[in-house]
Amino acid sequence: MAIADIHERGGRGLLPWIKSGEPMIWLNAAAVSLSVVAVLGLLFLLAVRGFSHFWPRDVMLVNATYQGQERVLLGEVVEQVQVSGEQLREAGFELAGAGPFYGRSLIKQGNRDFFPSDFVWVLDEQLGERRYPAHVMVVERLEWGNFYGTLISVSRDGELLADASGEPAALWRAFQDLIDETLAVREQIGDIERGEIGANNYQMERLRLRERSLELEGALDTAAQAELAAERAALDVRYAALQEALYALYDSVDGFTYGARLADGREVELPVSKVVRAFRPNAMDTADKAWMYLKKLWEFLSAEPREANTEGGVFPAMFGTVLMVILMSIMVTPFGVVAAVYLREYARQGFVTRTIRVAVNNLAGVPSIVYGVFGLGFFVYFVGGEIDQLLFREALPSPTFGTPGLMWASLTLALLTLPVVIVATEEGLARIPKSIREGSLALGATRAETLWRVVLPMASPAMMTGLILAVARAAGEVAPLMLVGVVKLAPTLPLDGNYPYLHLDQKFMHLGFHIYDVGFQSPNVEAARPLVYATALLLVILIALLNFTAVHLRNRLRERYKSLEN
Template identity: 60%
Template sequence: MRPSSTGAPQRQGVGRRRSLGVWLRGGAPGVWLSGGAVAIAVLMTLGLIGILAVRGLAHFWPAEVVQARYTPPGLEARLVLGQVVEQETIPAERLRSAGIALPPDSGETLTRELFKLGNRDLYGSDFVWLVGDWLQDRQTPADALVLERREWGNFYGYALEVREEGRQVAKGAAAVPELQRRLLRTRDLSERLERLEKQDIGGVNHALERLRLEGRGLELDGRLDATAQADLAARRAELEARYGELEDQLASLRQERRRDSVVLRDVEGRTLELNLARIVRAYQPNAMGLGAKLGFYGSKLWEFLSADPREANTEGGVFPAIFGTVMMTLLMAVIVTPFGVIAAIYLREYARQGPLTRTIRIAVNNLAGVPAIVYGVFGLGFFVYVLGGSLDQLFFRASLPTPTFGTPGLLWASLTLAILAVPVVIVATEEGLARIPRSIREGSLALGATQAETLWKVVLPLASPALMTGLILAVARAAGEVAPLMLVGVVKLAPSLPLDGNYPYLHLDQKIMHLGFHIYDVGFQSPNVEAARPLVYATALLLVLVIAGLNLSAVFLRNRLREKYRLLEE
């Protein structure tokens, strides 16, 4: 009998269905789905970082200065000078609905450009939207000058002359080179003034305050006799004499810094004389080559990372926020690690496994899902008012009614974040302890080690990679939190660092800045939104990099520990 002609296709179909069944039962769809989800997450993360990098880092590049004649229909033409920040296409109907008369031949869409005109003290606003079709005679004059000022933002215009104590020393084409030379001198004087104010005078003020508190403490203890008063008076007189000398130096430096000035002209012909002490830097972007622009870009980027903020946090740098973020995160890690590890050791190694232990584990897992602002309210109520107020009553009576620890500060912010992150450390450490085979414990005990020695010298080293995993997750969770920190120690502006040369050197009671709160403040509370927008992107990128750096350091340490104890675990 001849075989059926449909037998082979049927067997092939059965084989394909059997292969599909094996593929499904083997878990391959889950693997592909998980891999695809991870790939999408990685692409989204890289895309986010790319957007932050492009929008944030481009802010520091010296864009060319454009001069043009703006001729809106029905209005008087005027000259504008500034940098083009953004361009967009809008419907012409939007302008008509805003009451702007458009010519009949206007198309359905128009291009408008966001110009940074600067000169806020002259124009009232340093950003303005201009219709690109109405900008004529565009030029990029090589002598156009940009001045970054300590107040009132940038100035765009032309240098007319440089003066020394009101006497002209350079004009015309020689004005800008002379301006640059004298700016270097003024910048050096400003740095000397800052060191004198923060270090020398700050140290004398700190010593005077400690002397006052010492006298107040002796008075409260009933030991402020004539001898103690004479000793305090002599020490105070010595400090006040030193303060007077420093004040004379300060006044002399300020007078010397106010010596030079520059006369400027804006594009509309108005003149303005500026003291060089009010200028941060001056540059002519249209006359700069690629090398000069790269050097300028590097100096601006370094200023962003190393300088203090100015102009309501919309100019300058974010170094105090970087320092505060890193310091608070490190303190949080130092506090949370022993508490989390000890709690996990008790739950896994010593506690009797029963309903109570299961209830505690459920509570710990639920704590990880509590909103962060709840921890902030708890930190304000318990740490600041109860614990801090008690510390002031016990140890800082001389400072009362001014609080020392009874007010938000670095210590309470770190403790609040530690309470927030401790459930993550407990869960990760307990899982690491559960992975250690029982045979290793029994072998250690059989060799004569006590339970404590087994735990300390065998079990904990093997569980250290899991401990580091918990710490990594804790840092990732806590470093980016903002809501609780607004209540327990983070402020808008705190240029004085909590670490300095004055005893006790690390001031845990001092308020700090934080990159996350800085982003919130600049992005949503700034009076100059357009000027603040690029800094929001740059600071957000910096926060991501800081958290990534902290996490990578912990990952590196975890991998070293894992390699070290791998053979023992095997």
């Protein structure tokens, strides 16, 4: 609004302008703009702090005075801050200058198996000349975090393939060849361990439960025992063959080693079987780093976590989140719609109905942890325990459904989001004109046919709105899931190739709980911090994709039935 316009309105009187409601319009616009800026700023912070972690940084070699000793540091500068000189002096630091602020760098030196800590804080004035040698390598490992050093030799089964005395390119190529061969063998090992051996063990467990079931029924006669023994013998033979193949694969790469020199001059020999990848960031151009960035980002999205969830990927957590939301949506939608239809179409509108509506609205404000406690006590211990007594007696005392799992987590969140679906659906039913119902009845349709063929299709956009709100709330919930099914690390996915394929009794991983675990329960806070940002942004993106899918479906339904509303 122009200044002259404001003065003109002030000349006519400020009170009429306020009564017109125009100031509230501007106030609301400012509030919406501020909210949008805050959300975009949060997303930008998550993206910068999270996804920048996967960019290969240059590795610095520098002489430093650290903890009163002269040391050679080799690592990445992951963070730089300004610290008050007064605070440093009070902490006992001897500072050469008298400035008010001093730079402080967080250096990731890795090599957790050789140094006390893989992250060190060093004042910039304690660092000497910074160098970035092209031959320095970064080795990402399955255990002990990153390794920083210089490659000096590569060996296969005790036979030296190449060393630093030869051509550097040949040494590096021999190292990469061994890594590629090891990765191929590791993939075969994973297929056998999780695929074939996992399926074999699953069949063995089912065989044990069948034997126990026959025993409880008194039908474990000689013929049944012989049949079970024959099946068990066949599975034992198959397991022995798989174990032999597995040991052969392990032995084929056990002799692969590489020699490296640490920053302090020590020379060590390490197994190639623990290597995920190795690269030389100081010798890489922008295109090479971009390609490496994409590979590490894909690993984050598709791989499993390792090193106490501080490295690797989040695919099991992402898979568990999506599967739980889908199951929750399947459970909550029918119950919510049926309840809303009864309250709006069939229930007599009076004191009882109004009381029920008030109770439903109040349920939407109950803290989520209360639902978690209820789900643990009612669904898990009571319902699950009764199901085990009726259907899974052969597995007792080991619980099947009498323990937290995917089904109880989905059902608990369905109960949590049920009021949202009921209210949204009931409002959609209330907006349908009475004339449409009367017209359908006048044409000879029954009340049930009118509801099923006319009213519910027209109210479907409102149902989708309720589902969108339910997904938005349930996907980010953590507190109830900690009680009814989510775990820090699940060895297998709840959906696999073993009958019945979807294992509703299994525990699962969730992105929300993964953020909590990495951020607050990690033994290595500095290493986990970037993954907290990256996982949080991934959760926001995942919820947005689920919501956009539901919104697209709702818009299509709305366009389809718009003519009927008019």
